Amino acid sequence: MWSQLSTISGAALLTACLGTLTVIAFAQHASNKELGMTVMEGTGLRYSRSGHDVTRLTDEQVAALAESLTGEEAAVILRKGTEAAFCGNLVDSKRQGTYICRLCGLPLFASDAKFTSGTGWPSFFQPVDPDHIGEIKDASLGMVRTEIVCQRCGGHLGHVFDDGPKPTSLRYCLNSISLDFHVSDDDLPARSQPVETHTAYFAGGCFWGIEDRFQQVPGVIDAVSGYQGGDADDPTYKQVCSGDSGHAETVRVVFDPKRVTYRELLESFFTFHDPTQLNRQGPDVGTQYRSAIFAADDDQLAQARAFVEEQKKTERFAQRTITTQIERASPFYEAEAYHQDYNARHGRSCALPTE
Secondary structure (H helix, E strand, O other), X not given: OHHHXXXXXXXXXXXXXXXXXXXXXXXXXXXXXXXXXXXXXXXXXXXXXXXXXXXXXXXXXXXXXXXXXXXXXHHXXXXXXXOOOOOOOOOOOOOOOEEEEOOOOOEEXXXXXXXXXXXXXXXXXXXXXXXXXXXXXXXXXXXXEEEEEEOOOOOEEEEEEOOOOOOOOOEEEEOHHHEEEEXXXXXXXXXXXXOOOEEEEEEEOOHHHHHHXXXXXXXXXXXXXXXXXXXXXXXXXXXXHHOOOOXXXXXXXXXXXXXXXXXXXXXXXXXXXXXOOOOEEOOEEOHHXXXXXEEOOHHHHHHHHHHHHHHHOOHHHOOOOOOOEEEEOOOOEEOOHHHOOHHHHHOOOOOOOOO
């Protein structure tokens, strides 16, 4: 069987197993919230905690990558084969560096988590980011094991067992052929680098609702509720609610500029709240609920000002005054933990406009 597989190209093998890869890529024991992964509902976009784009590659993208695989690589990565023990080129490697997915380049393991297990396969006690590894129940060979796959492309990596060393007590058992090794982060290819992110700040009433809406924008990696624009250092919710600190309930938005632009975030912000309400938003009244844009740099400042001027000339605001404050971003202070992801945890948040 092995000799037959080794003569088949990666692309040919892929045709027979695309359905399997699709199942693998999304199989996990924990929910995305538990893993800490950012998932843009309804868009398919996924970002790991380390800032990598782990969006599931399309079948066409995987097929294109598979063209570079040898027959032996395809047999393991695409058809879940296992290379012979003690034969992989990375089993005894003690070099310092990063192990990435052979197929798509996603960083998977680091040398500081590698240990000698004596099993004949490269072994690690933890991945560089748990969001980069997918798990699936494997009942083949008359036993139940946990298969591990690359979260981004679904390529087979090996299995994980609970007989590893501390601190995790896990043993990620890998096929050398499923990995590429790079000596330093500077040596990593572009596809292995985290996405370049930008940060924006918006205040538009109760931050529960604004945070929830921004979390649903494709290209937004993270949205955090907090306080900004006031005088006190590290204010509490009670201080902000009193109005004495001068802060506004604000949401810090970390986004991928290749997927969503700052201009598009501005447009979304103006649909998420009513910018004509002064020091309030619906039933929430007070300066802490004011409409404000805190620009992270001069470019954002210029874009925000130009955007608001454009909006003033539209039919929507022809008879109404936009009260949104625009200023350079002052220190942002994260709100208490119970405010974060409020809608996701409780299924409700402050009312916001539907359009």
